[in-house]
Amino acid sequence: MFGLPPKKFLTHKWLVVGIFFLAFVVRLYRINNPILDWHAFRQADTASVTREFVKSGWSFNPLIPHYQDLSNIQSGKDNLAGYRMVELPWPNALMAWFLLAAKSMSNLLFPQLEATLFETTLLELTSRLFSVIWSLIGWWAFWWFLTQLESFKKKKTYLPELALGIAAFLPYSVFYARTTLPEPTLLATSLLAISFFTSAVRQRKISHLAISYGWLILASLLKPTVIFLAPIFLALTYAYSAWKFWPIYFAIFSAVPLILWRQWILNFPSGIPASDWLLNGNGIRFRPAWFRWIFYERISKLMLGWVGGLLLAIGGITQLFKVLKDKRALIWLNWWLGILGYVAVIASGNVQHDYYQVPLIPIISCVVIQFLSPKVHCQICHGCH
Numbered sequence: 010m011f012g013l014p015p016k017k018f019l020t021h022k023w024l025v026v027g028i029f030f031l032a033f034v035v036r037l038y039r040i041n042n043p044i045l046d047w048h049a050f051r052q053a054d055t056a057s058v059t060r061e062f063v064k065s066g067w068s069f070n071p072l073i074p075h076y077q078d079l080s081n082i083q084s085g086k087d088n089l090a091g092y093r094m095v096e097l098p099w100p101n102a103l104m105a106w107f108l109l110a111a112k113s114m115s116n117l118l119f120p121q122l123e124a125t126l127f128e129t130t131l132l133e134l135t136s137r138l139f140s141v142i143w144s145l146i147g148w149w150a151f152w153w154f155l156t157q158l159e160s161f162k163k164k165k166t167y168l169p170e171l172a173l174g175i176a177a178f179l180p181y182s183v184f185y186a187r188t189t190l191p192e193p194t195l196l197a198t199s200l201l202a203i204s205f206f207t208s209a210v211r212q213r214k215i216s217h218l219a220i221s222y223g224w225l226i227l228a229s230l231l232k233p234t235v236i237f238l239a240p241i242f243l244a245l246t247y248a249y250s251a252w253k254f255w256p257i258y259f260a261i262f263s264a265v266p267l268i269l270w271r272q273w274i275l276n277f278p279s280g281i282p283a284s285d286w287l288l289n290g291n292g293i294r295f296r297p298a299w300f301r302w303i304f305y306e307r308i309s310k311l312m313l314g315w316v317g318g319l320l321l322a323i324g325g326i327t328q329l330f331k332v333l334k335d336k337r338a339l340i341w342l343n344w345w346l347g348i349l350g351y352v353a354v355i356a357s358g359n360v361q362h363d364y365y366q367v368p369l370i371p372i373i374s375c376v377v378i379q380f381l382s383p384k385v386h387c388q389i390c391h392g393c394h
Contacts, residue, residue, distance in 0.1 A: 024170050025152060029145060032177040036141045036187050041134050044189060048364060052189040054078065056136050058098050060128050061091070062105035063112075071102040072273065083282035092280025097230040097270050100194045104139050108132060136189040144186035147197030148177050151371050154204040157211060158340070168378060176374035181312045185367050191231050192367040198228035199235055200371065206242055206259075210249040222263060229267045234368070237351040240343035248340060287358035294356035302360045303352050311363060312373065344372045 044052045057076040062069040076093040112127045155169035176182060186193050205221035208214060228235045239260060274281055293299045309315065348369055352359045359365045 021167070021170065024167065025173070028170065028174050028177060029149070032148065032183075033141065033145060035178070035183055036144065040137050040141070040187060041130075042137075044133055046188070047184070048188070048190065048362070051362075051364075054093070055101070055191060056133060056189045058093050059101040059104045059108070059136060060132055062098075062101060063108050063128050063132065067109055069102075069105060071098060073277070074098045074101065081279075084279055085283060086279040088279040090277075090279070092277045094274035094277045094280035095282060096191055096232060099227065099230065100139065100143070100191065104132075104135055108135055133189070137187050140189060140193040141187055143197040144182075144193045147193065147200045148173060150197065150200035150204040151176060151374075154200065154207055155375070157204070157207050171378045172374045175377055176370050179312060179370065179374075180314075181366075182370050185364055188364070190364055192364055195228055195231045195235075196367055196370070198224045198231065199238060199368065202228060202235075203238065203241055203245075207245055210245050218259070222259060225259075225263045226266045229263060230270055233267055233271075234351060234355065237347040237354075237368075240347040240350075241340065244340045244343035287355050290357045291360075293360055294353060299356060299360060303366075307359075307363060307366050308369065308373065312366065312369070313377070341372070341375065344375075348372055 044056055046052075054076055057078075058074045061075040061077070062071070074093045075091040077091060078093075079088055079091050081087045108127050108131065111131075115127075152169050152173045155172055202221045202224035205217045205224065209218035209221060225235065242259065293302075351368065352366075355365065
C-alpha cells in the first residue's frame with residue numbers, strides 16, 4: 010500500500026539510518042559556499058572568532074575571544090582590541106584545534122599548500138561541516154528522547170521516526186544546520202541534555218544525570234536562553250516521580266558556570282554587544298504585529314509552509330486532549346510553555362531574527378505528527394491487513 014517497501018525492510022533501525030544518511034547528504038548541498046548567504050554578517054562574526062584563534066596558533070585563549078569588528082557599533086564603545094564577549098566560544102575552540110592540527114599535518118605532507126587557506130576557505134568549510142555534524146547529533150538526541158516516551162515508543166508505530174524526518178528535512182532546518190551560527194550547536198547540546206535527563210529520571214541513572222548536567226552547562230554557555238527549557242525538566246521529573254529535589258539542585262548547579270562566565274566578560278565591556286533591545290526594544294511584544302510575525306510569517310509560513318500550519322493546529326488540539334488524560338503528556342504542554350515564554354520574553358529578537366526560532370523545530374515536529382493516530386500509523390507503515 011502507498012508504494013512502500015516490504016515490511017521486513019522497513020525496520021526502525023534501517024529507517025533511522027536512512028533518514029540520517031539523507032539528512033547528511035542534503036546538508037552538503039553547496040557546503041563550500043562562502044559566507045555570503047542569509048545573515049552573513051552574524052555568521053561572519055562567529056566564523057571570525059575561529060579565524061582569530063587559528064591566527065594566534067596553539068597559544069590562543071578561548072576565554073578571551075576576538076573577532077574582526079573593531080568598531081563601536083555593537084557595544085557603543087571603541088573595541089580596538091576586537092573583543093567578542095558573547096557566548097563562550099568552546100565550539101570555535103574545537104574547530105580551531107582541529108584546523109591547527111590539520112595545518113600541522115599539511116606542513117609535513119603538503120608543504121606547498123598555502124597556510125592562509127586554513128584561515129579562509131578551509132575555515133569556512135570546516136565551520137559549516139561542524140554545524141552539520143552538530144545538527145545530526147542533535148537530531149539523534151531528539152529521536153532517542155522520543156523513543157523513551159510511552160506515547161511514542163509503541164512497537165507498531167513510527168512516530169519517533171516520522172517526527173525525526175520532519176525535523177531533519179524541513180528546509181528551514183536544513184538551511185540553518187549548515188550555517189556558521191551557534192544555533193546548531195545550541196540545539197544539539199540542549200537536546201542531548203533533555204535526552205540524558207529523560208533517561209536519568211526513567212531509569213534512575215546518576216551517570217546520565219551527570220552527563221545531562223554537562224550538556225546543559227555547555228548549552229547555557231552558548232546562550233542563556235536555555236533557561237526556557239526548565240519547564241521540560243520539571244515535567245519529566247513530575248511525570249516519572251523521580252528525585253523530587255534533584256531538579257532544583259540541577260538548575261542551581263547548571264547556572265553556576267554561566268554566572269561565572271557573565272562575571273568574567275564584564276572585564277571587557279567594549280566587547281559586550283548591546284542586548285537589551287532583544288527583549289522588547291521596539292515595543293512589539295503582544296502587539297498584533299508580534300502575533301503575525303511569530304505565528305504566521307515564521308511558524309506557519311517560513312518553517313512549515315502553509316500546509317504544515319494546519320497540521321500544527323490539528324496536532325496541538327490532539328495533544329491538548331492527551332494532557333487531560335495522562336500526566337506524562339504534560340511534557341508537551343510544559344515544552345510549549347517554555348517556547349511561548351521564550352518568544353514572548355525575547356520578543357524583539359524573535360521578530361527581527363528568524364534564526365531565533367531554531368529551538369522551536371523539535372516541539373513543532375512533535376506536534377505536527379500528533380494528528381496521526383497509532384492506527385493510521387500502522388496502516389501507513391505496514392499497509393492494510
